[in-house]
Amino acid sequence: MTSAPANLLRPDWNTTAGDGWVAAQSAMEAMLKPFSQALCGQLEDMPDASVLDVGCGTGATTFDIQDQMSPGGRCTGIDISAAMLGAARERAAREDSPARFIEADAQNHDFGEARFEAIVSRFGVMFFADPVAAFANLRSACTAHSPLHMVTWRPASENPFMAVARETALPLLPPEVAQLDKPTGQFAFADRNYVADLLAQSGWSNIVIEECNAACAFPAAALHTYAARMGPVARLMPQMDESLRETVTAAVHEAYLPYVQGDEVRFDAACWMISAKA
Structure with missing residues (x-):
């Protein structure tokens, strides 16, 4: 297999993005719990399997x-963020869990003799520099007919909660900061036809892509941390002076208030459940 380009977001996931996720870990795990449960449901009949969780982050799904x-x-979880994997390994040690974690890019990591009997991912596969190469590499790490189950976001237009921070912040930024904004790939798999095509190109078959919706929630007490530390706005914070950071954080926090119900932040998530066979 020819070498593929590295994940261009590795520096982000090892600085602001990874650190922000760890800071908001409890809120993020609560928010995305329905999708971890959905993936668990796909593996109920495989209690003895060797499973790979791609883009595992702090390891909630793992x-x-x-x-x-x-x-x-x-x-086994694999991720490129040392900070997030550090949190996962601390939990594994604390709970004496047999779950394992690999710090590497699943796109070009040499899995050696590992032969996984299933692969899953909760929002961890949209950031590859070369998705076809990445899914070909994952397929080569599987046993024959191993299932692949992934949850990814549908378009931003169907997920206003996930887009509100960026839409609120960018108009407040001076041009020299706003121009540093870059797509993170969060919605890279929004087009189901694109996903089906890249999976077929990388050797997967029996591809099924279905709508997967969930009511998500996390504690309202974590909203300020979420607003300040998560997503594309957080990546721009180091480029702002203190006054601008405070202005942007306050504006983003206010933009989220329509989603606050009592002591929780609630929103509806629109996703794909993607399944295939090696």
């Missing part, structure tokens, strides 16, 4: 899958 396995099963 641990959920591991917890439902028999003693013979094993879930």
Whole structure:
């Protein structure tokens, strides 16, 4: 296999993005819990499998899958963020979990003799520099007929909560800061035809892409941290002076207030559940 370009977001996930996720870890895990549960449901009949969780972050889905396995099963998470994996490994040690974690880019990591019997991902596959190469590499790490199950975002137009921070912040920024904004790839798999084509190109078959919707929530007490530390706005914060940071954070926080209900932030998420076979 020819070498593929590295993940261009690796520096972000090892600075502001990774640190922000760790800071907001409890809120993010609560928010995305429905999708971890959906992926667990796909593996209920595979209690003894060797499973790979791609873009595992702090390991929430990895641990959920591991917890439902028999003693013979094993879930391994892979991610490029040292900070997020540090949190995952601390939890594994604290809970004496058999879950394992690899710090590497799944696009070009040499999995060696590993042969996974299933691959899952909760919002962790949209950031590859070369998606076809990445999914070909993942397929080569599987046993024959291994299932692939992934959750990805549908378009931003169907997920206003996920886009409100950027839409609020950019008009407040001076041009020299605003021009540093760059797509993160969050909605890179919004087009189901594009996803089906790249999976077919990388050797996967029996491709099924279905709508997956969920009501998501996290504690309102975590909203300020979420507004200040998560997403594309957080990546621009180091380029702002203190006064501008405070202005932007306050504006973004206010933009989220329509989603606050009582002591929770609530919104509806519009996603794809993508399945295929190696």
